[in-house]
Amino acid sequence: xxxxxxxxxxxxxxxxxxxxEQRAFAPNGLAGGGVGLALLLGGVAMGVALGExxxxxxxxxxVVLGLAGLLTxxxxxxxxxxxxxxxxxxxxxxxxxxxxxxxxxxxxxxxKMVSTRIRxxxxxxxxxNDGDGNPIEIAAVVVWQVxxxxxxxxxxxxxxxxxxxxxxxAVRHIANxxxxxxxxxxxxxxxxxxxxxxxxxxxxxxxxxxxxxxxxIESRFTHLAYAPEIAHAMLQRQQASAxxxxxxxxxxxxxxxxxxxxxxxxxHDVVELDxxxxxxxxxxxxxxxxxxxxxxxxxxTGSLYH
Numbered sequence: 001x002x003x004x005x006x007x008x009x010x011x012x013x014x015x016x017x018x019x020x021e022q023r024a025f026a027p028n029g030l031a032g033g034g035v036g037l038a039l040l041l042g043g044v045a046m047g048v049a050l051g052e053x054x055x056x057x058x059x060x061x062x063v064v065l066g067l068a069g070l071l072t073x074x075x076x077x078x079x080x081x082x083x084x085x086x087x088x089x090x091x092x093x094x095x096x097x098x099x100x101x102x103x104x105x106x107x108x109x110x111x112k113m114v115s116t117r118i119r120x121x122x123x124x125x126x127x128x129n130d131g132d133g134n135p136i137e138i139a140a141v142v143v144w145q146v147x148x149x150x151x152x153x154x155x156x157x158x159x160x161x162x163x164x165x166x167x168x169x170a171v172r173h174i175a176n177x178x179x180x181x182x183x184x185x186x187x188x189x190x191x192x193x194x195x196x197x198x199x200x201x202x203x204x205x206x207x208x209x210x211x212x213x214x215x216x217i218e219s220r221f222t223h224l225a226y227a228p229e230i231a232h233a234m235l236q237r238q239q240a241s242a243x244x245x246x247x248x249x250x251x252x253x254x255x256x257x258x259x260x261x262x263x264x265x266x267x268h269d270v271v272e273l274d275x276x277x278x279x280x281x282x283x284x285x286x287x288x289x290x291x292x293x294x295x296x297x298x299x300x301t302g303s304l305y306h
Contacts, residue, residue, distance in 0.1 A: 021150040021213070024087050024095025024105070029076050032104025036076075040069030075107040082117040084149045096149045114149045118217065121164055125223050128172050130190065131179040135227035138175045138190070140198075142167050142205055143217040151213025159212040166208040167219075174201045180226065190224055197221075258285045 043065025077097065079085055085097040088110045097103055098116070105111075122141040130136050144163055146152050152159040175190065178197060182189035190197055198220055206216040262281070 018211070019093050019150045019154045021096050021148045024085075024097050026077070026087075026095075026097055026103035026105050029078070029102030029104045032072060033076055033102070036069045036072030038069070039065050039072060043067075043069060071107050072104075075104045075109075077103050077105055077111055079103065082115065084114050084116050084146075086112045086114055086149050086153050088112070093150055093154065098149075112153060114146055114152060116146050116149070118143060118145045121167055122222060123164075123168050123171055126168065126171060126175070127227055128175045130175055131177055134180060135229065136175065136180050136190075137223060137225050137227055138171060138221065139223035140167070140171045140201065140219055141222050142202075142219040144205075144209070145215050145217060146213060147215035148213030151211065156212045159214060162212045163209050163214055167205055170201060170204040170208055174204065180224075190221075194221060194224075254285070258282050261285065 043062045077085055079097050079100050081100045087094045087096065087105060089106055089108060094109065097105075120141055120143055123139050125137050125139045127135060127137055142163070146159070156162045174197060178193075179187075179189050181191050188196055198218075201221075202216050202219045205219055209216065258281075
């Protein structure tokens with residue numbers, strides 16, 4: 001006779017093959033503690049009262065009531081702020097207690113504490129190749145928090161280690177995807193576009209640790225530099241690029257000033273210059289304006305023409 005398929009268990013919400021967190025049923029602990037204490041004291045009192053009359057009857061009753069009281073008291077569980085208790089009964093997940101307070105649960109339930117506080121993880125300084133193949137050193141810090149205690153406990157072996165490993169993997173992948181410096185080219189770079197890159201790093205880490213029920217709050221680079229073996233060469237390259245950019249700006253400004261000077265001279269008829277004299281004036285002005293040292297004036301008493 002074929003077996004009728006059993007209905008899914010309603011107490012465990014499942015999605016994509018993983019256990020999802022749900023609120024556990026747990027009465028107020030004061031009531032449970034009162035019942036347990038009453039059973040324990042009642043057993044002691046009954047044992048004393050009946051023991052004098054009929055020990056054979058009073059002692060077993062007292063023992064049963066006392067054990068029932070101790071078992072009831074064993075079901076008390078406290079939850080502190082910033083933590084949660086994951087409950088299992090006979091190996092089956094039955095819920096999570098998140099609100100702080102005193103509760104009473106099945107005494108046979110196992111309880112696992114999971115911290116729900118915000119945590120920091122700072123990766124070690126990693127030596128990787130950037131998008132251009134240059135060796136760089138990079139490290140990051142990620143701020144995270146357990147969002148789903150059931151996933152954190154049951155879907156991965158150790159969610160703290162899982163976050164550490166996946167953070168390092170994401171940092172390596174991001175470092176390999178972008179150059180350290182764009183060198184004036186279009187596109188993102190690790191040094192010049194830190195905000196955009198860290199947003200992508202946070203998104204990648206969040207995607208990697210979602211299976212552990214972890215929520216990523218933010219991530220930041222804490223160390224970013226060229227590897228020591230190429231740091232000096234790259235520093236010279238950066239200095240050369242800075243000098244070229246500065247020179248280009250100086251020449252652009254000097255050309256504008258020379259053009260303005262020629263226009264003013266022509267506008268106010270200060271002096272009439274032919275093409276040769278204009279060329280000499282432009283040459284002299286560019287030397288004065290673009291030189292990195294102070295110029296020495298030379299008084300010309302002769303003529304340009306021989």
